[in-house]
Amino acid sequence: MQLLDKFQGAMVFSAIGDALGWPSELGIYRRHISGFFDWKKKVGGRYFGFEETIRAGSYSDDTQLTLSIARCIDENGNFDADKFAYLELPLWRDYERGGGRSIKTAAESFEKTKRDWMKNFYKKGNLNYRNAGGNGAAMRVLPISLANMDGNNKLLCETFKNAIITHGHPRAILGAIVYSFLINFIIKQTSLQKEIILDYLKELINFSSKPLREYEWFNEWINKWDKNPPGGIKFKENFSNTREEAFNFLNEMVRMLDIQDDRRYYQVTGALSKATRGSGLSTVFVAIYLFLKYINDPQKALNVSVNTIGSDTDTIANFVGGLFGAYYGLNIIPNGLLKQLQDSEYILKLARRLYSIAIGETLKEPLSTIKTDRRDYFLLIDAWKIGLYQMFWDALDEGAILTHPILGKGKIIRKETKQLFRQDYVAKIIEVSFDCGQTCVFHSRVKKELSSILVGEFPRKETPEEKLQKLLSDGLIRGSKGKFDDFTPTKALGKPLSEILREVRGNE
Numbered sequence: 001m002q003l004l005d006k007f008q009g010a011m012v013f014s015a016i017g018d019a020l021g022w023p024s025e026l027g028i029y030r031r032h033i034s035g036f037f038d039w040k041k042k043v044g045g046r047y048f049g050f051e052e053t054i055r056a057g058s059y060s061d062d063t064q065l066t067l068s069i070a071r072c073i074d075e076n077g078n079f080d081a082d083k084f085a086y087l088e089l090p091l092w093r094d095y096e097r098g099g100g101r102s103i104k105t106a107a108e109s110f111e112k113t114k115r116d117w118m119k120n121f122y123k124k125g126n127l128n129y130r131n132a133g134g135n136g137a138a139m140r141v142l143p144i145s146l147a148n149m150d151g152n153n154k155l156l157c158e159t160f161k162n163a164i165i166t167h168g169h170p171r172a173i174l175g176a177i178v179y180s181f182l183i184n185f186i187i188k189q190t191s192l193q194k195e196i197i198l199d200y201l202k203e204l205i206n207f208s209s210k211p212l213r214e215y216e217w218f219n220e221w222i223n224k225w226d227k228n229p230p231g232g233i234k235f236k237e238n239f240s241n242t243r244e245e246a247f248n249f250l251n252e253m254v255r256m257l258d259i260q261d262d263r264r265y266y267q268v269t270g271a272l273s274k275a276t277r278g279s280g281l282s283t284v285f286v287a288i289y290l291f292l293k294y295i296n297d298p299q300k301a302l303n304v305s306v307n308t309i310g311s312d313t314d315t316i317a318n319f320v321g322g323l324f325g326a327y328y329g330l331n332i333i334p335n336g337l338l339k340q341l342q343d344s345e346y347i348l349k350l351a352r353r354l355y356s357i358a359i360g361e362t363l364k365e366p367l368s369t370i371k372t373d374r375r376d377y378f379l380l381i382d383a384w385k386i387g388l389y390q391m392f393w394d395a396l397d398e399g400a401i402l403t404h405p406i407l408g409k410g411k412i413i414r415k416e417t418k419q420l421f422r423q424d425y426v427a428k429i430i431e432v433s434f435d436c437g438q439t440c441v442f443h444s445r446v447k448k449e450l451s452s453i454l455v456g457e458f459p460r461k462e463t464p465e466e467k468l469q470k471l472l473s474d475g476l477i478r479g480s481k482g483k484f485d486d487f488t489p490t491k492a493l494g495k496p497l498s499e500i501l502r503e504v505r506g507n508e
Contacts, residue, residue: 107166
């Protein structure tokens with residue numbers, strides 16, 4: 001029971017840190033933050049932007065993607081990279097809140113191309129997969145760490161796979177490895193000394209990726225990476241340089257743990273520099289610094305992480321919450337914050353599932369029975385897109401029921417229209433509460449006169465009827481035009497496509 005409490009503490013406290021740090025990360029709220037509150041966020045650019053009210057306790061993409069990863073872990077603790085890359089990530093784009101450029105670019109690439117997740121070396125403008133060293137890989141790795149309590153090689157393998165789906169730079173990868181292994185280490189301890197953790201971190205940085213060399217997929221990925229290395233520096237040398245950077249951060253941490261001004265360590269790691277503040281390595285080490293310095297005062301550590309303006313506050317607070325939650329459990333979380341946290345019961349439920357996986361307990365409620373290939377994932381996504389069209393064309397009202405390919409049945413609980421800065425367009429905001437326990441907010445920009453979705457808002461712009469015809473012509477479904485009930489998928493999904501489409505279209 002103590003271990004279960006730690007699992008739930010890690011998941012919940014990390015989400016609380018994310019929710020507390022989100023407004024200050026954007027520079028929107030610069031007063032001292034000590035609790036949840038409603039705040040306003042600008043969505044979109046100069047002409048197509050609008051102001052959205054974020055309710056108290058709402059979490060950002062950090063927690064959204066953590067929940068996605070948790071749903072991709074099977075009963076043996078194996079991470080289903082295919083499901084995350086080809087289903088979760090593309091569908092996440094429809095409800096993401098605060099997602100980073102690297103992750104959104106990777107998700108878009110999976111939806112629009114046939115790239116394998118190990119070969120998604122995207123390049124878009126000045127954004128390059130090999131240079132993607134942000135903290136997006138580390139911020140979502142917590143469920144993998146929790147589900148794999150034994151076996152360092154397996155934990156390393158799954159953590160590495162998680163990282164390279166969206167990020168290719170060693171800073172992102174090593175940051176994810178350090179955070180994942182430290183959570184795994186801390187959660188097993190009943191008492192800790194700073195020296196023990198510092199020694200463990202030294203061993204961990206040395207350990208890094210060496211055991212992966214025996215895996216064929218790992219060597220194939222490195223060979224692909226090395227075909228066009230930035231600055232001519234190949235991956236292994238890059239990783240070695242990043243390892244040295246991590247050792248420098250660790251040495252500075254030892255030297256600065258007793259100083260009063262915490263911002264000095266932030267500065268040493270680059271966590272306050274515009275160019276590096278979202279680094280997967282610097283944000284993880286800042287969180288570890290705060291954990292060790294305030295190991296007996298979790299609230300102080302969270303306070304500092306949330307209120308250090310100029311840093312990536314939501315992700316650092318996310319890491320801080322995960323570390324303290326894994327060590328102390330739920331009892332350190334103020335009850336008021338737990339009650340206000342968005343989807344807290346669902347997060348606790350997923351933590352309970354990860355605990356069952358970790359101890360080898362039979363799962364009472366398997367999250368999903370879908371076993372399919374990538375082509376069928378495309379089909380499920382296409383079916384959901386029709387449901388989105390129905391929502392934004394006002395075919396579905398508040399209270400209407402729809403079905404999501406991952407989250408299951410949900411009810412529309414809020415529909416709202418916002419005037420855009422460009423006067424001839426409005427934003428439609430739709431909030432859905434899913435039976436599984438997660439709530440999602442979807443939005444689209446719509447032209448007033450035509451009620452048509454803007455080009456670029458969704459990658460597929462056909463009407464539902466045109467989409468069905470395209471699926472037919474592409475050979476993804478069989479049937480006759482005009483005979484809707486005759487349509488069936490060419491790959492078995494367990495039920496006719498017509499049934500799936502009727503669910504997402506509200507049984508129309």
